[in-house]
Amino acid sequence: MVPNVIIFLCFLALCCAADLCNWTGSGFAAGLDSRIVLQVRLRCTEGSVRWVYPGQALRVVLEPNLSSSRRRSICIQPFPSSSGASVFIERAGALQPLLGPPGPPGPLQGAGGPERQVFCFRADGPHRPALYLQANPQADKPWSRRTMGFRYELLMGNRSDAPMGHRGLHASCRPCTDGELLMAMCNSDYVVRAHIKNVTHDSKRHTSSVEVSATRVYWQRSGVFEQQADPSLPSVSWHGHIRTLLQCHVKPGDGEFLFTGSEHFGEAWLGCAPRYKDFLSVYHKARTEHRNSCDFPLD
Structure with a gap:
């Protein structure tokens, strides 16, 4: 049970490493003073x-x-080894339970199975939200070799407040308008021209995975699409998987598509995905009418 008043003692742990983005440290001394x-x-x-x-x-x-000062959200993905720990959000000195035994998570949006659980919460307001992790004293003995923690991402403004498809079925599954497509072309984390090789469904994660073979990767924020030699193609192709909601009922399709979307925790998530010939028609018309927000490299 978390006390109403928490005594914070600043402590620099031995054998720790930190930079502006990542922290690795030891809780060894915490076992000596509660x-x-x-x-x-x-x-x-x-x-x-x-x-x-x-x-x-x-x-x-x-x-x-x-x-x-735009709206902000924070998403965290706890490590699988963090099972049994309790996670809270601290707002203005008050702790709100987010994750931990017993019972379900608190006021977070969760997505994925037990090993890929992702939670998102709003980070607006005058106070910086803090995440508070508490080890389970019954499951964790001091000096036991175990690693707890999480990955985090901060989402801004025009990006979804809840990634992994939790923007709602209508927003996630319907085809993009011409205006949305032109914006996605400029603002997406990845833009690839690809064929669909296979579609698989994961009922536990409530998602579908679209396996693609890309002939052109225009850009990507990280390395979710990797180069590989494909004997069926005359040149080196790119391979990757794109996730979307299971409720969208994605099916394999013939032809070439322009896939756009966002990247979260090392995974690509589907945004707009028109057929490439349809995209070219929209883009050429917008360029003629001076409505395109950015230039796109045409072959």
């Missing part, structure tokens, strides 16, 4: 927290250097 709460401050929009030898508690404040 009042110790390790303090961590991170300044990036994405990164990770790794807590080795989890002791009593860890407090993480995410405060990236942002000049914009």
Whole structure:
């Protein structure tokens, strides 16, 4: 049970490493004094927290250097080894339970199975939200070799407040309008020209996975699409998987598509995906009418 008043003692752990985005540290000394709460401050929009030898508690404040006051959301993906820990959001000194035994998660949006659980919450307001991790004293003995923690991402403004398809069925599954397509072409984390090789469905995660073979990767934020040699193609192709909601009932289709979307925690998520010939028609018309927001490299 979490006390109403928490005694915070600043503690610099031995054998720890930190930068502006990631933190790795030890809770070894927390087993000697139950009042110790390790303090961590991170300044990036994405990164990770790794807590080795989890002791009593860890407090993480995410405060990236942002000049914009647009709406913000934070998404976290706990490590599978964090099972049994409790996670809270601290707002203005009050703790709100988010994850931990017993019972279901608190006021977070969750997506994925037990090993890929992702939670998102709003980060607006005058107070910087802090994440508070508490080890389970019954499951964790001091000095036990275990790693707890999570990956995090900060979402801004025009990006979805709830990734992984939790924007609602209508917004996620309906075809994009011409205006949305032109914006997706400019603002997406990835834009690839590809054929669909296969579609598989995961009822546990409530998602579908579209396996694609891309002839052109125009850009991608990270390495979710990788090069590989395909004997059926005259040149080196790109291979990757794109996730979307199971409720969208995605089916394999012939022809070439222009896939756009966002990347979250090392996975590509589907945004707009018109057939390439249809995209060219929309783009050429917008360019003629001077409505395109950015230039696209045409073959």
